Each structure stands twice: as structure tokens, then as C-alpha cells.
Amino acid sequence: MIYTVTLNPSIDYIVRLDEVKVGSVNRMDSDDKFAGGKGINVSRVLKRLDIDSKATGFIGGFTGKFITDILASEGIAGDFVQVAEDTRINVKIKADAETEINGAGPTISPAELDGLKKILAALTAADTVVFAGSSPKNLGNAIYKELIELTRQTGAQVVCDFEGQTLIDSLAFEPVLVKPNNHELGDIFGVTLTELPDIEKYARQLLEQGAQQVIISMAGDGALLVTKEASYFAQPIKGQVKNSVGAGDSMVAGFTGKLVQTGDVLEAFKWGVACGTATTFSDDLATAAYIKEIYEKVEVEKL
Structure with missing residues (x-):
């Protein structure tokens, strides 16, 4: 379980x-x-x-x-x-x-x-x-x-x-997994990380300190999975960004759920990317149908 x-x-x-007027009565459009x-x-x-x-x-x-x-x-x-x-x-x-x-x-x-x-x-x-x-x-x-x-x-x-x-x-x-974004990873080591080789290098330091797998999310620039055996890069998927709340949680859910279900790390990564991306393009957490639609667009390459 x-x-x-x-x-x-x-x-x-x-x-x-539309806007918040400080010190005045504000009426919402929706909630x-x-x-x-x-x-x-x-x-x-x-x-x-x-x-x-x-x-x-x-x-x-x-x-x-x-x-x-x-x-x-x-x-x-x-x-x-x-x-x-x-x-x-x-x-x-x-x-x-x-x-x-x-x-x-x-x-x-x-x-x-x-x-x-x-x-x-x-x-x-x-x-x-x-x-x-x-x-x-x-x-x-x-x-x-x-x-x-x-x-x-x-x-x-x-x-x-x-x-x-x-x-x-x-x-x-x-x-089994830790999932900082590239900015959080940089903050841990006191560096600014923008280039993929540098991000991979510091992600591997998290592996050396004990993590079994590391995913680095990079917002609109894709995501990186680093394991002891190899590293994989998921290409960014284009769409209208509507929601950053819950996107990282969705990625964790997709990866964890599919890893427990299948034992396949690469397949788990693909589902993690699909879930995180689908929520980013949704008003709330993504629906099952939309996650499956985005999954078909996930492209992962081994570095």
C-alpha cells in the first residue's frame, strides 16, 4: 500500500x-x-x-x-x-x-x-x-x-x-525518490543551476548521499531523472500554464504510483512527467483522461 x-x-x-483594493471592500468574481x-x-x-x-x-x-x-x-x-x-x-x-x-x-x-x-x-x-x-x-x-x-x-x-x-x-x-526543482537543488549546494550538465552533476551528489532516484523538475524546460545507472531527460511539452499548485505533487504521484505498480523506473518517470504537466495545464489537479492524453506526448531521451 x-x-x-x-x-x-x-x-x-x-x-x-480583477484587482485587490487594499483598505476597501472587495467583491470576488468566483471562488x-x-x-x-x-x-x-x-x-x-x-x-x-x-x-x-x-x-x-x-x-x-x-x-x-x-x-x-x-x-x-x-x-x-x-x-x-x-x-x-x-x-x-x-x-x-x-x-x-x-x-x-x-x-x-x-x-x-x-x-x-x-x-x-x-x-x-x-x-x-x-x-x-x-x-x-x-x-x-x-x-x-x-x-x-x-x-x-x-x-x-x-x-x-x-x-x-x-x-x-x-x-x-x-x-x-x-x-526511493527526492524531487527538488533546479533552483532548490542550486540552493542546497550554494550554486546557480541553469545548464543540464551542471544540474545532472549536482543531482548525482544527492544519489551519493543516499537517494535511490532523483527527479529535477525545470518548469517549462523539461525534467531530469538521475539514477545510479543512467540519466534521462524529458522534453518540455507545450501548453497553456494555468496552475503551478500541485504540479510537483502530481509528478511525485505519477512516479511513485507507477514505480510501485510496475517496478519500471523509466516508465514511472514518464507517468510522473505526464501527471505534473497535465496539472500545470489544468485549473485543478489534472483529470485521468487528460493525464493519459499528455502521457502520449512525453518524449524521454537517455543522456
């Missing part, structure tokens, strides 16, 4: 209007509410690929119920730890300029944290766990080291979608 861990999920409240959080996005895209997963993490209050109701309506299993405080709301204003106001999230008690640890401790070597996104403020991202180590002790594999020090710390646990 694939598990997705979202420590600080959210309702993503999307508000659309949407989505179940948000990187791990939750992974579960939702996996479902579009007909791959089962179980979503876990912390959930609370009426906002948390909105999220679990959405997941249930999409046929996604959940095993969340109920917490005393409400799940956060993130407001994303799409106007003449995009503005985000992200909630801090609930405070997690020691007993609530222990509840999640019990879920992870019950996993087996047949499981793969996707850890992604930020942690509630009172826990801090350092908590991931403890949770990932606990998970690996069961024999389960892990996928880690983090930035910066959190990503570096995860490498000690030999994740």
Missing part, C-alpha cells in the same frame, strides 16, 4: 477578482475550495491513475471534516489522527497579482503525535510512504527525521518531497 503523510493539511480557498496539502494532492492524483493509497496525518475541526469528506467522495481511504484544533485554511487570491495568505495550522500535542507514530510503526516492507510538505509550527520540520526513521525501521520504503535541510536530512534514510 502507498501511504501519504500530510502533517499540516489545509482547505485551499481560491478567490478570483473554489479544495482539499489541500502535498500528501493529499498525491493521494488524489494516485486515485486518478486507479492506484489505491491511504492518506494520513493530522486533521481537526470543521475544516478537517471538509477534507475527509472530499477524500471520501473521491474514494480515497483516510487514517488521520484527529487533533483538538482546526485544520488551517490557506487563502489564495488570483487578481492582477497573485497573493497567498497561509494559515499556521494547529498545535499538535505529544499524545496526537504518538497517534501518528503508532500508524507508521504498524507498516510493513510491502508499503511505500510519501512524506511531503511542511509541518505544523510547534513540531518543526525536524520531526520528519524521527517519523522517517520510524517508518524505515518497519522495512517500508519512503519518498521525500522536501526542500533545503529537510531534504538533506532525509537522504540518510535512502528515499
